[in-house]
Amino acid sequence: MSFPSPIVPVNRGPLVGPRDDDSRMPPAPDRPTAAINPDEGLVEGALRRVKEFAADMRSPDQRMPWIVVAVLSGLLIYSYWPGLMNARSSWDNPQYQHGWIVPVFAVLMIFWWRMPVTEVTPSARAAGIGFLVASFVARLWCANFRIVTLDMYTFVPALMGVFLLAGGWSMFRWSWAPIATLIFMYPLPDEATRYLLGPLQTLATILSTYALQTIGLDAYRDGNRIILGDGQVLGVVDACSGLKMLTIFIWLAVMLMLVGGLEWWENLVIAASAIPIALVCNAFRITTVGVMYNFNSSLAEGFHDSLPAALLMMVLAVGFLVLEMKVLSYLVVTEDTAPMAMRGVSPARPPTGPVAPPAKHAAFPLIPGANLGQKRTDQPPPEPGGKMG
Numbered sequence: 060m061s062f063p064s065p066i067v068p069v070n071r072g073p074l075v076g077p078r079d080d081d082s083r084m085p086p087a088p089d090r091p092t093a094a095i096n097p098d099e100g101l102v103e104g105a106l107r108r109v110k111e112f113a114a115d116m117r118s119p120d121q122r123m124p125w126i127v128v129a130v131l132s133g134l135l136i137y138s139y140w141p142g143l144m145n146a147r148s149s150w151d152n153p154q155y156q157h158g159w160i161v162p163v164f165a166v167l168m169i170f171w172w173r174m175p176v177t178e179v180t181p182s183a184r185a186a187g188i189g190f191l192v193a194s195f196v197a198r199l200w201c202a203n204f205r206i207v208t209l210d211m212y213t214f215v216p217a218l219m220g221v222f223l224l225a226g227g228w229s230m231f232r233w234s235w236a237p238i239a240t241l242i243f244m245y246p247l248p249d250e251a252t253r254y255l256l257g258p259l260q261t262l263a264t265i266l267s268t269y270a271l272q273t274i275g276l277d278a279y280r281d282g283n284r285i286i287l288g289d290g291q292v293l294g295v296v297d298a299c300s301g302l303k304m305l306t307i308f309i310w311l312a313v314m315l316m317l318v319g320g321l322e323w324w325e326n327l328v329i330a331a332s333a334i335p336i337a338l339v340c341n342a343f344r345i346t347t348v349g350v351m352y353n354f355n356s357s358l359a360e361g362f363h364d365s366l367p368a369a370l371l372m373m374v375l376a377v378g379f380l381v382l383e384m385k386v387l388s389y390l391v392v393t394e395d396t397a398p399m400a401m402r403g404v405s406p407a408r409p410p411t412g413p414v415a416p417p418a419k420h421a422a423f424p425l426i427p428g429a430n431l432g433q434k435r436t437d438q439p440p441p442e443p444g445g446k447m448g
Contacts, residue, residue, distance in 0.1 A: 108170065115175060124176045127225035135217055142211035149246040157307045161244035164314060168237035179227035190220025208248045215241050236317060243310040259305070259338070264295045266342035271349045278349060285345075291352050295345060308337040308376050315380055325387045329380065336379045340372045347371075
């Protein structure tokens with residue numbers, strides 16, 4: 060079985076075969092259509108999109124929405140400047156060192172998923188104004204109770220309202236997901252940090268102690284401390300609680316969901332696995348430090364907060380996520396990738412003309428070269444004397 064995509068796939072070329080979604084936007088009126096090469100790489104795709112954007116900007120109907128987006132976004136940034144500076148100061152904290160790259164990736168995804176703007180309906184303008192009004196009302200409420208973090212968060216729905224007001228539902232359909240990822244450039248509320256820190260410390264300590272005991276080393280847990288066999292004390296402090304990698308891994312999982320070409324239920328599994336993967340990777344680092352204490356304590360202390368340790372955890376987390384995406388791609392065979400025999404279709408003669416690749420029912424638009432969740436196809440080769448299906 061297959062699931063329809065809630066977001067229109069990026070495809071500016073002519074449609075071949077049956078259509079699954081009649082709401083697909085047409086290309087810009089003054090730009091000729093051309094079929095997209097399915098083997099197009101990142102560099103070729105970026106160059107093509109730059110040329111398409113330049114061609115679209117020659118049309119007043121396409122240029123004006125982006126001018127409105129630029130002007131209103133500039134006003135929003137001016138209004139939210141104190142909150143943005145607070146977010147910038149939090150990036151010095153090791154828990155949020157990834158914050159600076161979040162807006163960079165958001166802008167790149169908006170550029171990659173951009174499609175021509177169609178007519179802006181009154182309902183879209185009303186919804187855009189509603190987003191802005193709701194965000195400003197929430198800001199006033201936060202200012203009254205001096206809730207700084209929630210006040211910063213309202214920048215995200217306000218920016219969504221700008222895109223919806225300027226470009227309508229067609230622009231909102233492909234821009235809301237990249238804009239939503241901007242929430243990860245802000246720090247967590249103090250209450251969330253306070254209630255997450257203790258349980259994560261305990262879990263990291265328990266997992267690391269069991270791992271050390273499993274590999275044959277003397278270790279036992281005393282609160283949030285690990286007592287090694289030679290009396291060495293390995294304290295699992297706040298920085299080891301897993302919150303540092305938790306925020307980074309959740310953002311990383313969201314990014315892989317956006318570019319991986321997965322279905323909605325696979326995205327839910329990936330999102331749910333971000334926290335366990337963060338804990339496992341953090342426990343792996345603590346266990347590695349505990350093993351190193353048996354050989355050189357000074358080396359272990361230097362490795363704990365070093366760049367190689369952070370890179371090791373990041374590589375391990377990415378490996379877990381990619382492996383999970385591959386396993387999910389083999390668990391369910393969708394209708395468009397099932398063998399012909401399973402669908403009751405006889406093998407057909409090979410077509411004489413060019414054939415478009417089968418559509419992937421992804422929850423988000425695909426990015427060339429990043430289809431990590433591509434389903435396996437077991438279709439047999441066409442037989443010479445087969446009947447037309």
